[in-house]
Amino acid sequence: MPEVAYLLDQASNVATFVIDTAGPVNTIGQQFVTDLEKSSARAVRDGVLGVLIVSGKKKSFLDGANLKEILAGATPQIARQIVQRYQDSLAFLAKCPFPVVAALDGQTALGGGFELLLWACDHVFSSPGSRMGLPEVSVGLFPAGGGTQTLKRVVGFKTAVDMITTARVGGVDAFANSGVFTICAASEMKSRAIRWIEQNQGIVNRNYDPNYEEPDSSSPEDKQVLLNRVRFRYTISPYRPYLVAAIDALEAGLSLPFEEAVRKEVDLFVPLLFHENSRNKIDLFFLVTSLGPKLVRVDPSKAVNVDKLAVIGSGLMGQGIAQVAADKGIKTTLIDIDEAKVKASLKTMTDTLEELVSRGRWSQARKDSVLANLSWTTEYSDLKDVPLVIECVFEDLGLKRKILAQVQAVNPNAVFASNTSTIPMSEISAGAKKPEQVVGMHYFSPVPLMPLLEVIQGPVSSKAAVATAVTAGRAMGKTIILVGDGPGFYTSRTFGNFVMNGIRLAELGVSPWDVDLLALQVGFPQGPLHIYGTTGGSVIYHASSFMAQRFPGRMNIPATLARLYEADYVGAGKPCFYLDSRKMTRDESVLQHIVRVEGCPVPTDQEAKDVLLLGMVNEAFWCLSDGVIKDYFSMDLGAVLGIGFPDCWHGPARYVSLKGVSDVKARLEELVAKFNMPALRPAPEFDRLIACGLESSLI
């Protein structure tokens, strides 16, 4: 079976290319390119009136390069040849003397697939549900099938830059006004496409048309200014070479003619395939998409069917969890003892959903179904036949225990999941009627957007309770890591450590804004002091007090943190250290609260970066030593999806593998000694690995 089948309709003299590659979605590999070349050559030989490109797969039109095939044993020469051949095949088709049209029926066209539409097709017909975009930078690459030059001709330069650098994939409606896309019912697509071909004989492909006008009329100077701004914003970290390459390619297009600019893409693309950080991103992509969703193995027959659930506590987390559950068709009851509060929460949720609908992100039907699945109560007696109760009240042990007792008094068989971020299951369930029913379901805020769910297995949690939490979490669309019990579990413990290390660096004499900048350079999405404010200083203070109490000697509360708390400099919703979150103007007044540590040198930039990154890495390995984290895939997956570990490093385990176990340990020891930071004392796990002769290859 050719991957691009050629069908010639005698009546209309229009050739149809049917894309159907091996595998569940259509991807671009050697065979695809060969078959595309063959079909194109045949269309020319047959003297067709035009070509219509469709997909033989239900959901996928063409979803980018077959990365596994390209990376398997590829040399730079082979990689260059593949990319160049794909570009040549698109150019050939684009320059054919007849019109080329594509039709998508609610399918996806991603990366190289979208580039086929952008480069080779004169027009695209699509039914409303199709989605497309150039998400390459999210896998450590950038669009090199002409995308940096062809997309701007459809959506304008500014939007093209934004779509490419943010890897945004969206509905086809975004292109409705471009003149290149026509959105119509699936049933009319084919006849309209053929009619379009008949009416547009002799059309010159827009990429080769010197008279074609881009939708965005801004001047080359303005475009350069825009690119400079984007470059500054996205290339703070030198470990994201794919963003540098994407911006370089976009910039090349400002001065070079089309054909030279697309060739430049090839030059920029090939080295990326062999770059450490790009490889990390590609591997992470496979971890997140293929392995991640099935990483935790539970016996589904032990899980209780969760067709309804209750969420206790109607704050931000409770609302988020309730919305996600209701959105997945689970009948969800929101409970709060305060009737006014729960009603207000429902109102907030309704408003949020209405905004999503008005911005075109959600359909009216989806919103209606969420609201139909949502109910509220103030009575615990309403929990009688709910199989799963998720508690998300204030982080207070006494309160959580009280609620657990109330729930078990009414319904002892319900699985009780605590959305605590720090308190161990062993403490929450101590003294409970049925402690085996208690598990942790630690969600991340904002719940509808954050993909991770940390499920915590307490020492007495039953297999059934864990299986129920995992199954329900999956039904809510979350990627799950299963961790053992312990203060702060995996993510809060590691994340909290990052924030504490940031504060400590400020105490050592690094300017707080430099701390944040250095964090961005390392690859973190946000600096630790910025996080302090947006998370809320009170939450951070209480959590770190709790952790300091549980890990005496290793973790302690920086004097500055206490001072900030006492001074009520706690942000909550708005940033601290900055006056606003858009322009990030420094709030110099914070300096009065910083308690300078004496007797240690001021860390250099490199030392400060190592404190931030290695601090998080080290804590992750402490979690392994303590039996909280159980395997390396969960370690890396949880760190990137949950707590913003730099994705260009894949995760703590990969970072250690690349840097060498002994070197990481030695560096930590150096930092502990120099800056008197007991939190950086190397995890015992490093000694185990060294004893086993392992310096690398953890993941």
Next chain:
Amino acid sequence: MADKYVIVGAKRTPFGKYLGALSESDPIDLGVHAGRAALNSQGRDLTPEVDQVFVGNCIPPAFETGSVTGRQIALKLGLDKFTITLDTACCSPLTALRMALWGLRLGEISSALVLGVEAMSLVPHMSRQLRAGVRIGEVKLVDQLFPISYPGYNPVAVDASDGAQKYEVPKRMLDAWAMGSHLKWAKAQESGKFNDEIAPIVVKKGKEKVRFEIDESPRPYGTVAAIEQLPTVFGAKTTTAGNAPGLNDGASAMVVMTERRALGLGLKPLGEIVEMAGETDMPYGISWIPALTIKKALKRANLDLDSIDLIEINDALAAMPLVSDKILADGDTDKWHELLKKTNVNGGAIAMGHPVGASGLRITMSIMYELRRRGGGLGVAAICGGLTQGEAAIIRV
């Protein structure tokens, strides 16, 4: 003054994967190849000097005729000398070496050829029903290799995993050890260390003949993370295909002599066999028997563990070196880690493979050659065998 007992030749075939490079070779020929290489390793043929032959083998059905397999090999080597074939499971080749040592010490012989041979790829499925004829019903074909266990006892994989649990060796450490085994092998291979012990062999591959010279099993490009995802086997808690060796083919050989005879022949002693010991424990004690055997050998030699520079404990499963070293360290974590660092320094059976009847001599020659590369020292090699017997050899260079 009492004589010393020395090794004057030690060679092995590269180890083949299950159904891999050596699977088309007759096990007799593997034994002959290793034996001839050891006999000729000092530049002259020592065949005429051999007084007796001792051959260890674990699963004799792999031979076309599974009786006096050692004698079959010896005759093909041109050695019409008394030949003992013995089976103490994975201990076999070291038991053979210990028997040779008895002979040398007793003065009955002053030289011996010791061999270990295994061809797991060639082990047939067997039926006890056919001889009498099958009157009605199915014929049961028993697989001697799957699972490796003995009637009435747990599979080795289960006992090893229970041992790891008893001595609090977590699964992630078994997996880390396994990956470490591959990486240590790769490093040693890269620097050509195995050239000392491996005698390349020409083997059949379909219609062609190819030279086979590098162990076939190691997978240095894997990761601990991938090993962690493998399912446990045979109902064991922690044993997986990743932290166990494969089923392999290969042969090892050693020529041993009294020092007097060796020097008399103008031969260069490669290493001295200081002492050997055999030990047993309850049949489930497979993971810690190497430790007990090492202790016994050290005691007999009046040596203490601190004087030992290098240790080989066969990676029969990752649990064996980890549990045994922990016992040798009396549970002290730092000491345990220090012992592990000197154990299987060039990788173990998880990487290079475990042809069960050949590994014992392999670890002994590995330690001897590594000591030689380091300019001398004292080493101990130990192996566990089915139903929990252990063999250990202390080697001085």
